[in-house]
Amino acid sequence: MSEDWEVVDEDEEAVGEEEESVSEEEEVVDSEEEVVKDENIAVGYPSVADHVYAYILGMDEEPKDLGGWQFDDLFIELRKAEAIGDKKRAKRIRKLIFMFCKYKPRRCPIYTIEVEKCPFRMEKSCRVYAYASMKKHRKNKTWFLRGSRSR
Numbered sequence: 001m002s003e004d005w006e007v008v009d010e011d012e013e014a015v016g017e018e019e020e021s022v023s024e025e026e027e028v029v030d031s032e033e034e035v036v037k038d039e040n041i042a043v044g045y046p047s048v049a050d051h052v053y054a055y056i057l058g059m060d061e062e063p064k065d066l067g068g069w070q071f072d073d074l075f076i077e078l079r080k081a082e083a084i085g086d087k088k089r090a091k092r093i094r095k096l097i098f099m100f101c102k103y104k105p106r107r108c109p110i111y112t113i114e115v116e117k118c119p120f121r122m123e124k125s126c127r128v129y130a131y132a133s134m135k136k137h138r139k140n141k142t143w144f145l146r147g148s149r150s151r
Helices: 051-056 071-084 087-099 123-137 142-148
Strands: none
Touching: 051 087, 071 087, 087 123
């Protein structure tokens, strides 16, 4: 006989490694959610005290500052996110790198012609965020056309 099978007498009950016998008073709960008073569902989230790391995990809004983080720490986190293949986390980290870059605007190739390459090789990802921020701040030019058209 193989080692996976075990002979059980008629009055015994076989219990697998992951399963557990439950008495009549107890109830088996398989889901991660738990029903609480008034049918509200309580779902647990990891507790993250650091606002920058909470943003990186996607649990918080964009931070106003880096707090205790160093700018170079973002690149370490970016490499970790790329290594595990987490594209959403990597995208949030790239946005943080753009927001808190210490080389903007004087030594950034996006904002000045004098610099050819980014010291961090982030031109491609930062260009997207730079153009998006420029579009937000660009004023609508229809005021010029309002007075010149005859109706």
